[in-house]
Amino acid sequence: MARNAGKWLRAFKHHPVVSKLPRRTRRPLKAFVKWLINQNNPKTMTVSFTRQAAMDYFRVSRRTVDYWVFRLRFFGLLASIASGRSARYAPKGQPTTDLAPVYTFTIPDPDHKLFGNPDLIDTESIHCTPSPVRESKTSWVKTGTQKISYQTLCARAYARYARQHRASLESKRQQLFPAxxxxxxxxxxxxxxxxxxxxxxxxxxxxxxxxxxxxxxxxxxxxxxxxxxxxxxxxxxxxxxxxxxxxxxxxxxxxxxxxxxxxxxxxxxxxIAPSELKAQADTARKAEQARQRAQAAAELKQSAPKDSPARVAVRRKTAIIRCGSEQAARNQHPELFESA
Known part of the structure; x- marks a missing residue:
């Protein structure tokens, strides 16, 4: 947590990723940071504002304000203390007023991965106003030759944690509750x-x-x-x-x-269950059919030698098709036409 706003502003200016941002992105983000400092409570080092107030001050869309807040949180410069709530979602018995979210200024750890490897962030894909085709809160992290969104990485990590957590709970439940x-x-x-x-x-x-x-x-x-x-x-x-x-x-x-x-x-x-009896009967029937087919094929192969008329006729037709005409086949394979 930052002790004063000046120290936090210096941390923002000297952040390795912020310094690599394009000028068209860095300038409005810096103006938003200064506006947050003006809204700051110096005693608690917290800032509370609504998205509508920022939209009216900067004349931008809500997606842009959400984008700025997400970037500052992703860079480790802003942390959420309490989330906001609309008046229509207020519980019964409480005042129906809009509650603004509360944030605090933080200074990222120098050992953070972004400080040692600022190239992890694709600064060319960072714009002031995100494209409507892509999610406004999407940041891309380079992992080798593949680009994976930051949200996808978080979702995968949480899925791994959830699987391990459920397995751990199940093992403990089996040990503590044998019933x-x-x-x-x-x-x-x-x-x-x-x-x-x-x-x-x-x-x-x-x-x-x-x-x-x-x-x-x-x-x-x-x-x-x-x-x-x-x-x-x-x-x-x-x-x-x-x-x-x-x-x-x-x-x-x-x-x-x-x-x-x-x-x-x-x-x-x-x-034995009737369904299992039926499955066993089907398996035996298919095995018997396969045995009968194999036996019939073996008998047919033994009864029909290579020089049988049926096989010679098939080879003769194949030779005609391969050579293009009957005369060419007769010239190349005269043995097939001796008995014809």
Missing amino acids: HAQKAEASQLKHLARCLQHHSPADLRRIALEPILAETTLLFRAGWQIADILHALETRPDGSRWDTSGSGGMRSVQAWLRLRLKAWIKDSRPL
């Missing part, structure tokens, strides 16, 4: 049971969620899907269909659900 994994599994089972109620006939929609969980938890833990349970409610393990459809004639829907699913459980262990 967290059980709660997550219970939540997932409830979600599957609700989906089963949604996709099932009207029978399961007439009962609560707890009876459905009691009968389907074992199957869901074994890897069964909702389609597998719906198939098991209408079909036996041997592929035959049940005599009745739905829970009609049963004393309760839960008893019907228990009876139908019990047929797919043997020795307290669920059988």
Whole structure:
């Protein structure tokens, strides 16, 4: 933090990046800095102003004022203490007045990367009024042969931090709360049971969620899907269909659900899911088809030698196409036309 405005003004003038800015950019930025010094509170070394006040004083657009503030903050010469707030966003019970943001003057560290490498900033792309095609707060940082915006670098750094932070929280949660994994599994089972109620006939929609969980938890833990349970409610393990459809004639829907699913459980262990059985059958069928195709191709290759009439005819047509005419093919490949 700067002790006085004069020291801060000298830091601005001798900043390595500011000195390399074009004249058309440095002059209005310097005028804005002097205006900030006039708005400065010498006791607290803070400045509070609205964007509209700066726009009226310099006769510029809001994008230009935002650009100046962003540049000073990026150079390490300005720091935000409190953000502004419009009157229409004031909480209930508080005065509906516009609150201006509060900034403080700062002097950048000499060890900052911009001091040692001022060429990191592309000064040719810095203008007083940014182009409407490009974001007003975009600054470009050279990284080798590629130019990446400063906002992109910040977003990538924050994304890396967020991933590491979430992983750290999850590991701590697993250590401090051993029951967290059980709660997550219970939540997932409830979600599957609700989906089963949604996709099932009207029978399961007439009962609560707890009876459905009691009968389907074992199957869901074994890897069964909702389609597998719906198939098991209408079909036996041997592929035959049940005599009745739905829970009609049963004393309760839960008893019907228990009876139908019990047929797919043997020795307290669920059988292979119907979808998995179908996938295994499809894999075996495709393997058998591939074996039959390979066997047929091998038999065809053995039954048709190189001098067979069909192969000679194909080679003859190929030679005619390659040579351009039948006479040229006869001259270059007479062996193909001996039997013709």
